[in-house]
Amino acid sequence: MDIVHPRIEAYLRALVEDDEPVLWEMERQASELQFPVVGLLVGRMLYQLASLIGARRVFELGSGFGYSALFFAKAVGPGGLVVCTDRSERNRQQAEGFLRRAGLWDRIEFHVGDALAVLRQVGGTWDVIFNDIDKEDYPATIELAYRHLRPGGLFITDNVLWAGRVLDDSGDDSPATRAIRAFNRQLLVHPGFYTVIYPLRDGVAVAVRRPE
Numbered sequence: 657m658d659i660v661h662p663r664i665e666a667y668l669r670a671l672v673e674d675d676e677p678v679l680w681e682m683e684r685q686a687s688e689l690q691f692p693v694v695g696l697l698v699g700r701m702l703y704q705l706a707s708l709i710g711a712r713r714v715f716e717l718g719s720g721f722g723y724s725a726l727f728f729a730k731a732v733g734p735g736g737l738v739v740c741t742d743r744s745e746r747n748r749q750q751a752e753g754f755l756r757r758a759g760l761w762d763r764i765e766f767h768v769g770d771a772l773a774v775l776r777q778v779g780g781t782w783d784v785i786f787n788d789i790d791k792e793d794y795p796a797t798i799e800l801a802y803r804h805l806r807p808g809g810l811f812i813t814d815n816v817l818w819a820g821r822v823l824d825d826s827g828d829d830s831p832a833t834r835a836i837r838a839f840n841r842q843l844l845v846h847p848g849f850y851t852v853i854y855p856l857r858d859g860v861a862v863a864v865r866r867p868e
Contacts, residue, residue, distance in 0.1 A: 657820030659855050668697055678758040682723050685750075693723040694788070694814055698857050702786065705810055705862065706731035711783035714738045715804070717771040717797060718789035722751030722764075728784070729760040736763050739778060741771035772796060781806050787813040791832035794839035802848050805865040811849065816840055817859025 686693045714728045719740035755761045767774045785801045801811040821828040849863035
């Protein structure tokens with residue numbers, strides 16, 4: 657199921673111009689390898705959200721080869737920090753290549769390993785935590801993100817509508833789909849978050865950490 661009608665998606669994309677050549681390199685690679693990235697419209701949303709709250713510290717749970725990190729790194733500005741995580745050393749190397757060419761690598765700290773374990777190890781308090789890890793692990797991110805976000809910080813999660821497979825009558829009862837359904841239910845009722853799910857691309861959940 658297309659969450660956004662393809663003609664509307666094409667219309668929105670046609671309105672957007674971005675003169676960042678590295679971004680288009682990343683888009684081509686994602687297309688050629690059929691590698692899932694958040695895409696330009698969601699990427700611009702990430703930049704906007706991070707900018708609106710004055711984010712200087714962003715932690716990514718799952719970074720691939722750095723597509724979403726490019727938008728966050730631009731948003732945090734010089735002296736800001738984006739911590740990236742991925743299980744693949746090859747993805748880390750590719751991210752370094754892309755983000756160096758974009759002049760943003762000095763704002764990046766990239767860890768190879770399990771994203772949740774890295775966040776527990778690094779610790780600290782963050783302005784934004786972005787979640788795009790294996791879907792089966794989504795429910796485990798909620799309390800961890802809550803503990804490591806500042807009040808007013810954002811917990812942003814991709815793929816929460818899962819091409820419509822979250823619907824009860826979708827016929828999909830895979831572990832990933834069950835996990836996303838559980839994640840959505842738990843996040844929307846969590847007393848420490850105020851959450852909205854935006855039906856952009858594959859669904860983006862934006863949760864604001866409430867004050868204590």
